[in-house]
Amino acid sequence: MKLSINGADVEVDDRHAKTPLLWVLRDVVGLHGTKYGCGAGFCAACTVLIDGRNTKSCQTATERAVGKVVTTVEGAAGPAVDAVRNAWYQGNVVQCGYCQPGQTLAAVALLEADPAPDDAKIDTWMSGNLCRCATYPRIRAAIHAAAHTLTNGAEPVPLVAPDEIDDRRLTPEELLDPVHPYIRIRPDGTIIAYSSQVEMGQGIHTGLATIVAEELDADFASVRVVNAANGRGPNGDVYGNPDLGSAFQLTGASNSMKGLWVRYRLAAAQARARLAAAAAEAWEVPADQVEVNNGVLRHGSGRQARFGELAARAEQLPVPDGVRPKDAADYKLIGREGRLRVDAVPKILGTTHYTIDQSLPGMLTAVVLHPPRFGATVASLDDQAALAEPGVTAVVPIEEGVAVVAETLADAQRGLRALVVAWDDTNAERRSSVELLAEHIRLLESGESAVTARDDGDVDRALTGAASTVDATYTLPYLSHAPMEPNNAACRMREDGVLEVWVGTEAPEYVKMNASSIAGIDKEQVEVHITFAGGSFGLHSSAEHDPTAEAVQVARALGWKHPIKLQSLREEEFKVGRYRAMAVHRVRAGADADGRLTAWHQQIVAAPTSVNLPFVRDVMFTNGVDFFTTTGAVDPPYAVENFRLESTNFESPIPTMVWRSVGNSHTEFARESAIDELAIASGRDPVDLRRELLAESPRTLRALELAAESSGWGSALPAGRARGITSSGFLGSSANVTEISLDDRGRVHVDRIVFALDCGRNVNPDLIRAQVEGGLLWGLSAAAWGEVVLGDGGDIVTQNFDTYPVMRMRSVPRIEIHLIDSTEPPSGVGEVSVPSVAPALANAIAALTGTRIRRLPFSKTIKVY
Numbered sequence: 001m002k003l004s005i006n007g008a009d010v011e012v013d014d015r016h017a018k019t020p021l022l023w024v025l026r027d028v029v030g031l032h033g034t035k036y037g038c039g040a041g042f043c044a045a046c047t048v049l050i051d052g053r054n055t056k057s058c059q060t061a062t063e064r065a066v067g068k069v070v071t072t073v074e075g076a077a078g079p080a081v082d083a084v085r086n087a088w089y090q091g092n093v094v095q096c097g098y099c100q101p102g103q104t105l106a107a108v109a110l111l112e113a114d115p116a117p118d119d120a121k122i123d124t125w126m127s128g129n130l131c132r133c134a135t136y137p138r139i140r141a142a143i144h145a146a147a148h149t150l151t152n153g154a155e156p157v158p159l160v161a162p163d164e165i166d167d168r169r170l171t172p173e174e175l176l177d178p179v180h181p182y183i184r185i186r187p188d189g190t191i192i193a194y195s196s197q198v199e200m201g202q203g204i205h206t207g208l209a210t211i212v213a214e215e216l217d218a219d220f221a222s223v224r225v226v227n228a229a230n231g232r233g234p235n236g237d238v239y240g241n242p243d244l245g246s247a248f249q250l251t252g253a254s255n256s257m258k259g260l261w262v263r264y265r266l267a268a269a270q271a272r273a274r275l276a277a278a279a280a281e282a283w284e285v286p287a288d289q290v291e292v293n294n295g296v297l298r299h300g301s302g303r304q305a306r307f308g309e310l311a312a313r314a315e316q317l318p319v320p321d322g323v324r325p326k327d328a329a330d331y332k333l334i335g336r337e338g339r340l341r342v343d344a345v346p347k348i349l350g351t352t353h354y355t356i357d358q359s360l361p362g363m364l365t366a367v368v369l370h371p372p373r374f375g376a377t378v379a380s381l382d383d384q385a386a387l388a389e390p391g392v393t394a395v396v397p398i399e400e401g402v403a404v405v406a407e408t409l410a411d412a413q414r415g416l417r418a419l420v421v422a423w424d425d426t427n428a429e430r431r432s433s434v435e436l437l438a439e440h441i442r443l444l445e446s447g448e449s450a451v452t453a454r455d456d457g458d459v460d461r462a463l464t465g466a467a468s469t470v471d472a473t474y475t476l477p478y479l480s481h482a483p484m485e486p487n488n489a490a491c492r493m494r495e496d497g498v499l500e501v502w503v504g505t506e507a508p509e510y511v512k513m514n515a516s517s518i519a520g521i522d523k524e525q526v527e528v529h530i531t532f533a534g535g536s537f538g539l540h541s542s543a544e545h546d547p548t549a550e551a552v553q554v555a556r557a558l559g560w561k562h563p564i565k566l567q568s569l570r571e572e573e574f575k576v577g578r579y580r581a582m583a584v585h586r587v588r589a590g591a592d593a594d595g596r597l598t599a600w601h602q603q604i605v606a607a608p609t610s611v612n613l614p615f616v617r618d619v620m621f622t623n624g625v626d627f628f629t630t631t632g633a634v635d636p637p638y639a640v641e642n643f644r645l646e647s648t649n650f651e652s653p654i655p656t657m658v659w660r661s662v663g664n665s666h667t668e669f670a671r672e673s674a675i676d677e678l679a680i681a682s683g684r685d686p687v688d689l690r691r692e693l694l695a696e697s698p699r700t701l702r703a704l705e706l707a708a709e710s711s712g713w714g715s716a717l718p719a720g721r722a723r724g725i726t727s728s729g730f731l732g733s734s735a736n737v738t739e740i741s742l743d744d745r746g747r748v749h750v751d752r753i754v755f756a757l758d759c760g761r762n763v764n765p766d767l768i769r770a771q772v773e774g775g776l777l778w779g780l781s782a783a784a785w786g787e788v789v790l791g792d793g794g795d796i797v798t799q800n801f802d803t804y805p806v807m808r809m810r811s812v813p814r815i816e817i818h819l820i821d822s823t824e825p826p827s828g829v830g831e832v833s834v835p836s837v838a839p840a841l842a843n844a845i846a847a848l849t850g851t852r853i854r855r856l857p858f859s860k861t862i863k864v865y
């Protein structure tokens, strides 16, 4: 069978005639820019152009492409392509980037069909392309910008991918140096920053490049950033997370910028001082007479050198004493607009290397069939039909299920479908979601196994004496992270006994632990290569049910003869769990005759999440209280004299995991809904009540005032519209005003979200706005439609984006973000806006309809468009 791909004739074996074109492109032709997201036509990550039309390659049998012109992201070219790519780059569109090859090709096809599309046309055309980072507002703006470029006849220059940089293992000597593990300068002047924090879309590489360029006084464009790993030296892990005592490397809790802010500013300042010392030594002048600017060292005598010329000499020198980072008054980059993401171009061009793209000589692909119910195990296995499938080389029972190993993903998938497995349900979770929720509520009402997390004043007396009260129960479902790149891992045992693992992990230490214990080797014999993650949102911080464990089990079972790529199928990933826990809250609150909050009693029932995270649980799970369950409830931004919080840990075989915004993803729904209910019950304006409660939290109060003012809070809205408000001290200080309307079919439209944020110093304002936008849309997606369903007998019903609907372009509201100037150290922004959305929407719906919705997702009660 002959195909025309990117202008070349490609011969493909006829046995692939019925194989989806996606897998022939990826596994046979070796073009990895086209991505797999769902395999079922729901996400369009696999978009290619066939005869110029955007086409889902996972839904196209390869034989149907014969006689047609196939264009993938690697081969796309022309004015529309360049206009789209430049608009994407200039608009800071990409985050994790995984969906973007498909998005850009869809946009190119749109502009070929309609050179000047309006918003409605863009929304309709692009709503097939999912982006779990929710870059939709920027995609919409970028398509307008590209259309403008094309209609003006401008000829944008093609984007060019930079060369790849090796994340080589550091030597013991390098690990001891204060600068080398973090920053190296090549002779050509390229500055390489080794990021302890994995880039999974949150923009930390660009934040790091900004800090490094600032403190080095370097050209921002000369800084390249790579994910670093394997930094354990005699003095501990040089990439250890400072918020965890630098004990081990972990990206999470939105603390990346907070940690980098201290470590990398100092390292870059030290590197700069060493360069100045090297220049002084070479020119025989005092070091304090050497000026540094934009990557060039100068002396008044006229001598000058670029960084690269003196880098090798500088690395041999000790770091001068007393080096300190700059004063903020001297910043040229930090806090300024205009930084474009350093990881954007490869992501736009489809050359970024994700785990799914890992390829090694002799590598085989494995997929795993997981049990249909959590906790079930294999009772019997008939693998004959699977092994008879062309390309299938082995079937391997592993702890998590049954792995099928094959030459290509499509072969493995056919083998998986041919497996005949009977499952042993002895230890399986047989309860449905409805039954599980009922059990949560039973525990809540009985108080069984409840542990007191906080108890101030006399809550019972205050409630008894209250003039107005609220007693409300809020319920939230299991949620999936469902990043666009399903979870993958690859591994290879080298001849020297070192096990290499490639994975886009947030926690390389857990990878080493799992891999070494399965392989029976020392932890330090595991080398982790951290790939870019196609989204994560907490999923890749898992220590349990990790794809690395599956990959290493398969490789071990096959005698380490082959490198193994373990690739998750979307439906299998849903069956692995690691969900945001189901949660039930009851809040009893009371106010006095003046409407002042006097009593707050909250109970929570949820599965504890921190217990799945070694080391973390040592500090986060104490005296039976899981901080990850209670955060946002135990530490509200509001001052309440009489306060009690009780928490019950729900037990089930269903694996749970931190999920973007962790406990706040549910605690804020209960807290901010109940505050609103109390304001209504006591006849107060919700802003006035919060203002009073925030008297001792000036930063959150300021955010509240700014959001209220910017949204026009208190001004009349046209009939059929209403607003809801929330405030929060989670990570930063923030407030959300959400404006909604009802259409004539009774559907809620979220029209506008105004979000005010104080996240400390705004290192890169546009990237902060991008994260806040993505977080708001992530939160809206979950609040409106998000729910993982277990059916009768515990069967996992939710298995793809048809049964787990997520935000699409057509539902994106107008978003206005107001950043507050601050001189405080920066705090994280990837999660900060997520928890605000559900309660702000509930409060708006209550204001508009008089109906209080206490059960998520909202679509259980009312349609959300």
Ligand code: FES
Pocket: 035, 036, 037, 038, 039, 040, 041, 042, 043, 044, 045, 046, 047, 056, 057, 058, 059
């Ligand atoms: S639509 Fe093809 S991978 Fe999702």
Ligand code: FES
Pocket: 094, 095, 096, 097, 098, 099, 100, 130, 131, 132, 133, 134, 135, 201, 484, 534, 535
């Ligand atoms: S940028 Fe679209 S899924 Fe991450």
